[in-house]
Amino acid sequence: MAKRPVFDFKLSETPRVREKADWLDVARDTRALGAAALENARVLALDHVEPGPWQVRRGFPSEKMAELVASIRAQGVLEPILVRPAAEGRYQIIAGERRYRAAREAGLTTIPALVFDLDDVNARVVSLMENIQRTDLNEVERAEGLLALKQTTGETWEAIAKLLGITRRHVLHLVSLTRLPDPVQGLLREGRLSAKHGRLLAYVKERAAQLVLAELIVELRLNAQQTAEAVKRLGSEPGFTVRPGAAGETIAPQEVRARVERTVERVLEGQAARKLPEAAVPAITAGDIQQLLSGLTEVRRAIAAFPSVSLADDAARRLRNELAALIQAAEALQSRVPMPLPE
Structure with missing residues (x-):
């Protein structure tokens, strides 16, 4: 196998942060520069690279990681990671920690990287933009990344949606997942609930009702249409007003469970009759x-x-x-x- 060429990608050629630099311009410059991929990459020693503090992932699933490790062993790292200079000749990862971890596990000693001279704010923005658009993120991680991006930049949801090439409505639907109770978010992270189920659950006022309905969705394998009908029926229950976002509990937990179970039962009965x-x-x-x-x-x-x-x-x-x-x-x-x- 031919040895991979080493490209000397000078820091002077990277988008530097100037005083009062606009984060959006920096992000666009970074993306444009990264389009050339390996042609602009430097080869860095893995021992000189360290993870950054901007990771939006909560974990790296072992099965998918094993697939990436096998691919890297066979073909090498095909997409450079993004880094910035750190102290004493080291580099901090902006985006690509999963590739970095897989390369180490595969036994590599070097990794291709694009080096960007960015300050903390701009590095965080670029990291979030890169990671939010990864297809292998779960929807809760993506939503948390969107919140972090808004907090970092101070931009409106409309501006962020336009930058990422998605609708403002889709952004708000994703962000609504972060208001769900932790156990429900856990089901979303595990893939046992879909993002559509999560968005529907966000319209249930009672936190306890969200928890019970989430359990029944998983247990009975309710589809989105059945879930939507259950949420609509709950909206007609006294004290179960449907609106975006969760609120505090105002009904006894045992009564909440009884009402939600009764509602789901009626939905299934009606569906059976229609068939x-x-x-x-x-x-x-x-x-x-x-x-x-x-x-x-x-x-x-x-x-x-x-x-x-x-x-x-x-x-x-x-x-x-x-x-x-x-x-x-x-x-x-x-x-x-x-x-x-x-x-």
Whole structure:
């Protein structure tokens, strides 16, 4: 394999921070310069490089890290990391800590890098911009990066959205995830909840209701449409006004859980009823409907045997939903099928 050429990328050619420098200009210059990638890169000793304090990631998943390590062993580091000069001939990472860690684990001793002479504020801005746009970030990390970018620059959400090439609405949707309770954010980080689920949960006022609904979304694998309907129904509950952002608890926790579970149950019951095939209706005779209605009392008795069973019992929940759907179907058929006249 041919030896990688060493490029001497002089600091004088990098965008330097001047007095009252505009962070946006610096960020744009950095991005434009980085477009040339390896052509502008210097090769630095890994022992002279150290992580910076701007990392938005909370962790580096082992499976994805292993894939990157294997790729670097086979092909080397194809995308330079971004660094700035530090004390005593060392360099501080602005963006690319994951590549740096993988290169060390792969046994490399050097790494290609683009060197930028930036102060703390501009280094933080460039780091956040680079990391926020990484596809392998989870949505909570991306949202935290957006908040940090706004705090660092003092810019409006509209300006930040324009810079990143996304809509202001999308930015605000992401930021709403940071207002969710920590356990819910944990589910988002783990990928057990989608960002869309998180955005819908942010519209539930009660923190306790957010927690219970998040648990049920994961447990029952509710899709976004089911979740949206549950959130809408909760908005009609007294004390459950729907609005962006979470507020303090005003209802007893056990009552919150009961209301949320009841709401989700109704959503699933309604969905089950809507899925009944319409084509089967004409084949039902008056005699069939009489038999169905005669068994309806037994069905109701069966349902009545379960009122104290918690929704945490999967078998009980499924049976209650199926029986409720059967009742709805029977009542609908009763109104649509002609009944025989009494003799």
